[in-house]
Amino acid sequence: xxxxxxxVGPGRAPLTxxxxxxDRRKGDRVFRGFARGTxxxxxxxxxxxxxxxxxxxxxxxxxxxxxxxxxxxxxxxGKTKHFGVEASLYGTVVVALVALAVGTPVAIATALFLTxxxxxxxxxxxxAVVDLAAAIPSVIYGLWAIYELQxxxxxxxxxxxxxxxxxxxxxxxxxxxxASLFIAGLVVGIMIVxxxxxxxxxxxxxxxxxxxxxxLALGATRSAMIRRVVLPFGRGGMISAVMLGMGRALGETIAxxxxxxxxxxxxxxxxxxxxxxxAQLIAVHFGQGGxxxxxxxxxxxxVLFAVTLAINxxxxxxxxRSRSGAGVDL
Amino acid sequence: xxxTATNDRNTVxxxxxxxxxxxxxxVAREVCAWFSGRLVLEGVTLAMPxxxxxxxxxxxxxxxxTFLRILNRMHELVPGAQLAGSVELDGTDIYxxxxxxxxxxxxxxxxxxxPNPFPAMSIYDNVxxxxxxxxxxxxxxxxxxxxxxTKAGLWNEVKNRMRELGGALSGGQQQRLCIARxxxxxxxxxxxxxxxxxxxxxxxxxxxxxIADIADEVTVVIxxxxxxxxxxxxxxxxxxxxxxxxxxxxxxxxxxxxxxxSPTDERTSDYVHGRFG
Ligand SMILES: Nc1ncnc2c1ncn2[C@@H]1O[C@H](COP(=O)(O)OP(=O)(O)OP(=O)(O)O)[C@@H](O)[C@H]1O
Ligand SMILES: [Mg+2]
Numbered sequence: 001x002x003x004x005x006x007x008v009g010p011g012r013a014p015l016t017x018x019x020x021x022x023d024r025r026k027g028d029r030v031f032r033g034f035a036r037g038t039x040x041x042x043x044x045x046x047x048x049x050x051x052x053x054x055x056x057x058x059x060x061x062x063x064x065x066x067x068x069x070x071x072x073x074x075x076x077x078g079k080t081k082h083f084g085v086e087a088s089l090y091g092t093v094v095v096a097l098v099a100l101a102v103g104t105p106v107a108i109a110t111a112l113f114l115t116x117x118x119x120x121x122x123x124x125x126x127x128a129v130v131d132l133a134a135a136i137p138s139v140i141y142g143l144w145a146i147y148e149l150q151x152x153x154x155x156x157x158x159x160x161x162x163x164x165x166x167x168x169x170x171x172x173x174x175x176x177x178x179a180s181l182f183i184a185g186l187v188v189g190i191m192i193v194x195x196x197x198x199x200x201x202x203x204x205x206x207x208x209x210x211x212x213x214x215x216l217a218l219g220a221t222r223s224a225m226i227r228r229v230v231l232p233f234g235r236g237g238m239i240s241a242v243m244l245g246m247g248r249a250l251g252e253t254i255a256x257x258x259x260x261x262x263x264x265x266x267x268x269x270x271x272x273x274x275x276x277x278x279a280q281l282i283a284v285h286f287g288q289g290g291x292x293x294x295x296x297x298x299x300x301x302x303v304l305f306a307v308t309l310a311i312n313x314x315x316x317x318x319x320x321r322s323r324s325g326a327g328v329d330l
Numbered sequence: 331x332x333x334t335a336t337n338d339r340n341t342v343x344x345x346x347x348x349x350x351x352x353x354x355x356x357v358a359r360e361v362c363a364w365f366s367g368r369l370v371l372e373g374v375t376l377a378m379p380x381x382x383x384x385x386x387x388x389x390x391x392x393x394x395x396t397f398l399r400i401l402n403r404m405h406e407l408v409p410g411a412q413l414a415g416s417v418e419l420d421g422t423d424i425y426x427x428x429x430x431x432x433x434x435x436x437x438x439x440x441x442x443x444x445p446n447p448f449p450a451m452s453i454y455d456n457v458x459x460x461x462x463x464x465x466x467x468x469x470x471x472x473x474x475x476x477x478x479x480t481k482a483g484l485w486n487e488v489k490n491r492m493r494e495l496g497g498a499l500s501g502g503q504q505q506r507l508c509i510a511r512x513x514x515x516x517x518x519x520x521x522x523x524x525x526x527x528x529x530x531x532x533x534x535x536x537x538x539x540x541i542a543d544i545a546d547e548v549t550v551v552i553x554x555x556x557x558x559x560x561x562x563x564x565x566x567x568x569x570x571x572x573x574x575x576x577x578x579x580x581x582x583x584x585x586x587x588x589x590x591x592s593p594t595d596e597r598t599s600d601y602v603h604g605r606f607g
Contacts, residue, residue: 120409210446214508217404218515219436220463228463232450 057299072264076289087264092277096249098185107196115204134194142258145187176273179261192245203237243315253279278304353549354420354518355380361415372577383550385560388570393578394553402438403431439517443524445504449497456496460515482510483536502533522552
């Protein structure tokens with residue numbers, strides 16, 4: 001027999017999983033250590049920032065107690081101390097929601113246009129323009145908004161307050177409709193469009209071409225194909241993009257400071273003048289309220305930090321749970 | 331004349347010819363195709379008679395897929411693609427502007443080389459997806475699903491798993507699901523681009539059986555690299571060839587037994603007997 005065959009018996013089944021030894025090379029180890037080190041450093045930094053805010057801000061909570069969350073105002077000097085973040089938290093949420101309501105549809109439409117409709121030759125240019133819009137400093141948006149956007153939008157605000165006032169949030173108690181939470185939200189909404197658009201565009205462009213062709217070959221129009229193939233594929237990515245935008249909207253400071261006239265009055269009428277956000281509270285009052293004021297603002301910062309962190313963590317959890325940022329298994 | 335279609339919207343929609351029902355014949359006349367200005371297919375004329383199975387054979391890169399995609403207006407979706415010539419579906423030129431691209435594609439279905447079910451839709455919804463795209467309503471969805479899956483030879487394997495996702499099937503099952511999905515819109519012609527190339531012999535046999543079963547009600551045009559398959563399933567056979575640095579052309583077309591038994595062109599004879607390509 002030319003070829004000897006050796007029969008391999010069934011053998012004994014191993015009872016414990018084998019440990020696979022990887023003899024890594026030095027360069028590999030160094031790189032791994034470096035990547036791991038910087039990764040941990042970021043986490044540690046996040047933790048230290050939170051800890052710092054907590055320790056430095058705690059004395060304010062010692063004074064105000066839980067009332068910090070149910071009080072609106074910033075009076076930290078004098079006999080009667082009256083300070084808290086209630087109205088500011090409320091305003092922060094309102095601004096973020098208005099921003100999302102305005103920004104999300106525009107951003108998703110932009111992303112769809114860029115991936116599905118834009119002429120192929122113009123596409124790279126258009127993508128660059130949209131991405132560039134994310135690089136404009138927010139102070140520029142703020143200035144543009146107060147000189148250009150607001151004068152044009154107050155008319156719309158007024159119209160809405162007159163004709164849509166049966167929707168409670170569009171009612172107004174005063175005729176003033178500038179410097180409102182609505183307009184602040186509008187500016188922030190415009191600012192987050194490029195962020196949401198670029199994340200969703202990336203996800204949309206990953207849609208398997210075979211599925212798109214399959215839909216078109218069944219007689220689907222382009223819009224039906226988008227609704228039934230591209231959008232479902234990009235769902236997870238869209239959700240996380242919106243949350244990223246929301247994180248940005250919650251923390252936006254300077255554009256809100258420029259637009260919003262500060263008022264600690266909590267009102268459901270978002271079109272009317274006045275409001276406050278946590279970021280604005282900190283930026284406007286920093287260094288004004290004595291030692292207690294600084295402590296109160298640091299704790300307000302901690303609150304904002306915690307909210308934003310939670311939103312971003314939720315966003316990344318959603319992205320990592322779904323296939324390539326898309327949400328079949330959501 | 332070169333037709334350049336940049337999108338699938340149709341400008342002439344006032345005339346809506348009622349696409350008939352049942353198998354329809356296809357006739358391609360003097361079809362040429364370009365990719366980014368490069369001619370890849372030249373002067374292809376071929377009749378694909380009603381209720382027959384036509385096999386397109388030829389070596390890789392000779393333009394079979396391109397030709398197939400011209401038959402249901404998928405070619406124009408490729409950026410930079412152009413074409414010339416005419417394709418008639420029972421006498422109506424699909425490129426003349428009287429039929430919308432979407433209606434054309436609904437009447438001339440397509441099955442791709444790589445199975446492409448919609449992975450996030452259930453098996454049931456996958457079968458009905460074509461109807462949803464075209465907003466066609468049917469009175470008895472369950473019956474349509476069953477009939478389509480039965481025709482595609484998949485019903486028995488999936489009848490108890492209708493709600494599972496289309497992506498949860500094996501490759502061969504996915505391909506048959508794609509066939510069922512294509513049949514559910516009752517196309518008059520079904521184009522298949524190497525539908526079995528990723529499948530095992532059993533699935534291949536099932537699909538060949540499916541082709542034989544549906545040939546009465548739908549004209550089939552199939553691209554295949556498998557000579558035995560071409561012989562087994564087709565009535566008519568067309569041999570494509572592209573000489574080096576030249577566009578693809580039809581060398582010979584005719585009844586399958588003639589193409590395989592006594593071809594007139596030596597190149598055809600060489601190819602079908604596996605002497606090159
Ligand atoms: N999207 C494209 N862009 C540019 N050229 C293309 C494209 N698709 C095909 N071609 C070219 O067109 C010619 C014909 O390709 P086609 O896919 O029709 O060949 P085929 O006969 O189907 O080959 P195969 O048997 O390998 O599938 C080839 O030269 C190919 O390189
Ligand atoms: Mg091919």
